[in-house]
Amino acid sequence: MAITLTQAAADRVKTFLANRGTGVGLRLGVRTSGCSGMAYVIEFADEVDANDNVFEEHGVKVLVDPKSLVYLEGTELDYTREGLNEGFRFNNPNVKDSCGCGESFNV
Amino acid sequence: MALLQISEPGRSTLPHQHRLAAGIDLGTTNSLVATVRSGQVQTLADEQGRHLLPSVVRYSADRAPVVGYAADAAGAVDPLNTIASIKRLMGRGIADIQRLGTRLPYEFVDGDAAVPRLCTAAGEVTAVEVSAEILTVLRRRAEAGLGGELTGVVITVPAYFDDAQRQATKDAARLAGLNVLRLLNEPTAAALAYGLDRGSEGVIAVYDLGGGTFDISILRLTRGVFEVLATAGDSALGGDDMDRAIAQWIMAQADIAEDSDHAQMRRLLHDARAAKEALTAVDEVPLSVQRMDGSRWQGVLSRDRFNEIIDPLIKRTLSPCRRALRDAGVSVDEILDVVMVGGSTRVPRVREKVGEFLGRLPLVEIDPDRVVAIGAALQADVLAGNKAGDGMLLLDVIPLSLGLETMGGLVEKLIPRNTTIPVARAQEFTTYKDGQTAMTIHVLQGERETVDACRSLARFALREIPAMVAGAARVRVTFQVDADGLLSVSATEQASGVHASIEVKPSYGLTDGEIEQMLRDSMAHADEDMQARRLREQQVEADRVMEALTAALSTDGQQLLSSDERAVIDHAMADLAEKRRSGNVQGIKQAMLALEKSCAGYVERRMNRNIQAAMTGRKVQEFE
Numbered sequence: 108m109a110i111t112l113t114q115a116a117a118d119r120v121k122t123f124l125a126n127r128g129t130g131v132g133l134r135l136g137v138r139t140s141g142c143s144g145m146a147y148v149i150e151f152a153d154e155v156d157a158n159d160n161v162f163e164e165h166g167v168k169v170l171v172d173p174k175s176l177v178y179l180e181g182t183e184l185d186y187t188r189e190g191l192n193e194g195f196r197f198n199n200p201n202v203k204d205s206c207g208c209g210e211s212f213n214v
Numbered sequence: 215m216a217l218l219q220i221s222e223p224g225r226s227t228l229p230h231q232h233r234l235a236a237g238i239d240l241g242t243t244n245s246l247v248a249t250v251r252s253g254q255v256q257t258l259a260d261e262q263g264r265h266l267l268p269s270v271v272r273y274s275a276d277r278a279p280v281v282g283y284a285a286d287a288a289g290a291v292d293p294l295n296t297i298a299s300i301k302r303l304m305g306r307g308i309a310d311i312q313r314l315g316t317r318l319p320y321e322f323v324d325g326d327a328a329v330p331r332l333c334t335a336a337g338e339v340t341a342v343e344v345s346a347e348i349l350t351v352l353r354r355r356a357e358a359g360l361g362g363e364l365t366g367v368v369i370t371v372p373a374y375f376d377d378a379q380r381q382a383t384k385d386a387a388r389l390a391g392l393n394v395l396r397l398l399n400e401p402t403a404a405a406l407a408y409g410l411d412r413g414s415e416g417v418i419a420v421y422d423l424g425g426g427t428f429d430i431s432i433l434r435l436t437r438g439v440f441e442v443l444a445t446a447g448d449s450a451l452g453g454d455d456m457d458r459a460i461a462q463w464i465m466a467q468a469d470i471a472e473d474s475d476h477a478q479m480r481r482l483l484h485d486a487r488a489a490k491e492a493l494t495a496v497d498e499v500p501l502s503v504q505r506m507d508g509s510r511w512q513g514v515l516s517r518d519r520f521n522e523i524i525d526p527l528i529k530r531t532l533s534p535c536r537r538a539l540r541d542a543g544v545s546v547d548e549i550l551d552v553v554m555v556g557g558s559t560r561v562p563r564v565r566e567k568v569g570e571f572l573g574r575l576p577l578v579e580i581d582p583d584r585v586v587a588i589g590a591a592l593q594a595d596v597l598a599g600n601k602a603g604d605g606m607l608l609l610d611v612i613p614l615s616l617g618l619e620t621m622g623g624l625v626e627k628l629i630p631r632n633t634t635i636p637v638a639r640a641q642e643f644t645t646y647k648d649g650q651t652a653m654t655i656h657v658l659q660g661e662r663e664t665v666d667a668c669r670s671l672a673r674f675a676l677r678e679i680p681a682m683v684a685g686a687a688r689v690r691v692t693f694q695v696d697a698d699g700l701l702s703v704s705a706t707e708q709a710s711g712v713h714a715s716i717e718v719k720p721s722y723g724l725t726d727g728e729i730e731q732m733l734r735d736s737m738a739h740a741d742e743d744m745q746a747r748r749l750r751e752q753q754v755e756a757d758r759v760m761e762a763l764t765a766a767l768s769t770d771g772q773q774l775l776s777s778d779e780r781a782v783i784d785h786a787m788a789d790l791a792e793k794r795r796s797g798n799v800q801g802i803k804q805a806m807l808a809l810e811k812s813c814a815g816y817v818e819r820r821m822n823r824n825i826q827a828a829m830t831g832r833k834v835q836e837f838e
Contacts, residue, residue, distance in 0.1 A: 123220055123252045133220065150221045151253065187217065192361040194217025194251075 110135060110162045110169050110179055116186040116195060117165030124151065124167075131155060132168030135184065135197075136175035145178060145212050147197055217361055220252040233365040235395065235598035236356045237403070237590025240345065240369055240383065242301040243425040245269045246584055247352040248591035249360060255407075255591050257584045258359040266583060267355075271347045272296040273334035281351045290480070294321060295334045299426070300348075302449070303330065303341040304386075305379030342386045349390035366395035368594040370586050373399040373431050373442045376614075377659065377671065381700060395597040401431035402440045403589030404555045408577050411438060416550040417542075421568050421576065423531060424556035426452040430535045432542040443542035446534035451527065453490070453558035459523050460486035460515070468503050468511035478506060493520050494560050521563045528567045535571060552576040557583050612637075616671075616693055616701060619656035621646055622750035623665045628693045631661065640692040642708075646758070648765070649681040653689060655705050657716070663743035664750070676705040676714040684758075745799070752802040756794045759806060760787055763813065766820065774819045786812040 112120070124130050132155075136148035152170050155161060160176055162169040171179060182199040202212045236249040236258075244266040248257040257265045264283070272285035273295045280288070289296045297320065308322075308330050323331040323338050331338040349369075356364055369392075371383055380397050387394045398406075401420035405411065410418055415435050422429040429447035433440050461482040464470070470478070485503060492499045498516040505511060539546065552574045558564060559582045569576050580588060617627035620643070628639045645653065653676045660668030679687050688708040695701050704715030763783070771780060790805040 123254055126254045149218050150223050153223055192217055194219050196217055
């Protein structure tokens, strides 16, 4: 299993990285917090850690630390627009339930 | 589920703790909101994908106010209820409005309130309320676009905005439910958008030619601080004037009478504007205009001809540029960068002429309509704490000195102009008379030495000072200017702790050019002011001496002085009183010396008597 990016998400990440000027890729992860257990982390990555799992999709490097990978296995990252708002969405098959807003989740 | 944005490494926010911040360019003609998303700054569009929001509000009796394009379109049919260019009225008093009156098509409520009110179908509204409607629309757009509530915003204001106008802008933001992180000068925001704050230190010129206003600002960047050295401009010059000039040319070519009806004029202006915009990209545009009698005129407007038409207008922007450079005391070759702001700077001829005049290729890469909002968004992002601490915290300076009135109508400056803000300064003052229990703190703004030549901002009283001899009370007055350039003043008597303070909501009414004028006056009158200060100081000193002497004479003059001695002192005192009135500094000084001499013997006798009184009946040891 792996982490995948939709074409839309990959294109956006590439644009953002290009505008930022530096960075090796995108770091995805989870951490405990929030109103319902876990919260997603989505950050620019400036370096690859030794333990990182590295996925490459549509020309974008995605880095995930081994602890987070357990919770993210099989996730597809998408970029969508909802009304005026636009941003990244985790389509994560491991999620059992999430808080009302969806910013944090349980597995 | 919620949509997420990419954060900087290690700076992911907790769920529900996103600090959403936006920058708002609240313009005279158009307004904009921008934000930083996933490390990228962008302006936000409405549902139709339009980024600009015309700063026009239309009020009606039975519906909520309409803001933007819809309101703008209604301007012609419902002029009294459609408020445009409200920024010109922000922080203005009735007197200013009357001066502008002929140019403003609105009905003002008669009354003596400090803040002018406009009559509309929805009742009376103030400039602050109208601006709040515009800000509310931008807030909703930002919150819909970002998917959450805004933590705070940075709003831009012209560099020449005074305290009253800045306060009015803040009030409007509060009314719109926005938390203002900071007000930022527009030219500073434009310089920020180009990242000039990280560039080399030096002088930057910001050339801002909008639809109806022109501003030139000369900034200096030193150690990350932008200081506004000088501003100048023309509040009635812009792209609209170009449209009018082209329309007039078309009328001359097509034999259309000057007194055509409104509809015809509007069509012509519309065509003129389209031609102007097209000429940015192409060398000539075909024109086709319908005359009143139904016949058509066909013609071509070449870029060369267009340049000829607008050259006089561009020339009119160059004299304020020259003035600003002179006021700033910098020469053209000291300028490092020229930043272009405002839609009219898209016109190639404008870029060419400005570049020629200022000797630099102007910066034009960022959309000149959006550059100010973009700079504000970058600043908002930093202030909201979203960006890693790379030390970029922008500082600004206060445009005019702040001080308070002291005896004799003089101004004691606590915070000199061009001090970086936020800043707090304190100074101790004391009482002037024996037993004085109250003190009036009169807060002033300006460069001149005397109260009547400065601008009065506020006045408040510190009461219940314990009765003490003159000069014994210690009143500490603190001036604090927050990051938005707004002032609060407090006064505390140190011994008793009595305290009074005021938030300066300045008495509205300083016009555009007045700050500039005040600065120039202070230079022109520097000598005169210094003389006036010396005279007042002498007069105050003379008053103090005479007062103290009169008080002393009335207690023990009878016992200690013969009538001859008393006559000499009285004579010297009368002489001083007269010299004080005459207003001759030297005369007062001499009369004061003479008076001191005449009563030297008396003072000695008093001293001895007091010491005797204090020592009577005590042992020598007690004084060792």
